[in-house]
Amino acid sequence: MPGRACSDPEELKSFNVDWLKSVRGCSELLLKPKTAAEVSQILRYCHERNLAVSPQGGNTGLVGGSVPVFDEIILSTALMNQIISFDPVSGILVCQAGCILGKLNEYLEERGFIMPLDLGAKGSCHIGGNVATNAGGLRLLRYGSLRGTVLGLEVVLADGTVLDCLASLRKDNTGYDLKQLFIGSEGTLGVITAVSILCPQKPKAVNLAFLGCQDFSRVQETFTTCRAMLGEILSAFEFMDEKCMELVEKHLGLSNPLRGSPFYVLIETSGSNSSHDEEKLNSFLEQAMTSGLVTDGTVAVDDKKIKTLWSLRERITEALTRDGCVYKYDISLPVGKLYDLVTDMRARLGQSAKNVVGYGHLGDGNLHLNITAESYSHSLLDAIEPYVYEWTARYNGSISAEHGLGFKKKQFIQYSKPNEAVFLMQRFKAMLDPKGILNPYKTLPSSP
């Protein structure tokens, strides 16, 4: 069928390489099914013939999980982009896996709802890919993880079996919760073809405060104070260091409305009553200013300024890619330890790194440590790894908070999971995909 299968090397180029251009496969075939039945046919065929398959959504992942490593057949969800149903009473959306996150959000906004997750890649990432990586994003603090908001999944297993667990129930304790196995499994256990997801009401009032803090302990205290004073209307608490701001200014030409702070925080409130929310935010800001937690700040209530301020945070990843070769770490740690890793790494690497920056979802204890260099260097990588993973393990953190392990981090899984857990994961994999055709070389370490 025209447009549904492609073997043209030129056209395949962008599907073979990840967004960061750091993992490149050499697949010779791209398939674009439209339905679960077609995915089932493809997988049944591949299973019978031992052909490996690399499922791909919007290809925005950061750990090389969505591209082939060798010549795996690329199974793209690009044409599985239909909304199946939306119930405005329950707020439950059912859609195919290839729907673009931003498009779903637009559809919902017209109906007075929003998606429970939001990320910088919303313009191209697919909801199926989001679920397969268990993406966190900017509002996890408020709406929780996909493990709570995804109510059901339709998944095609390696042998082509269609598993219809597309329930739209808030409560369902009937047997094991199988969908959880596929959330965050990065396409290694099955191909997600449709999603049922619980969506919150679109908030009537949104406010954003962009603040400057003199040190990281003040950033932390700003968070605890703000959580206590804003309570249920707090919808995001993000932080970034001054280096991040320098890079978005330098590489993207964005302008920082504040100056001279070592740290910046973005605090968003989402509620149903603008005067009530503004009153709460103002009394928090007054308290934060008078107690010296915050030294400078600006507040946005109109859409345009809100978007401009958010882009300072959302576009850091893009600015980093323009700074040179990037080494990325997506770490969960106790909030008190979050920035020590950045300081430590900066001192350790000295002049051998161009920039060492820290930012992320402070409210979720999730640090994005990024290190840039003029060009790739093996000795720099050796200075970073496994040091960064040992550091994380020492504080019982996670070496993959929200990006997944993909191809790049799979060999380091043992820093965050005991051998028994990894062994059990391998048994699940062997049971569900005995021939190992689904997204091979990803997530789990290769056996010794």
Ligand SMILES: O=C(O)CC[C@@H](O)C(=O)O
């Ligand atoms: O590029 C990164 O390290 C983080 C990307 C993304 O998770 C973000 O929060 O902006």
Ligand SMILES: [Zn+2]
């Ligand atoms: Zn993030």
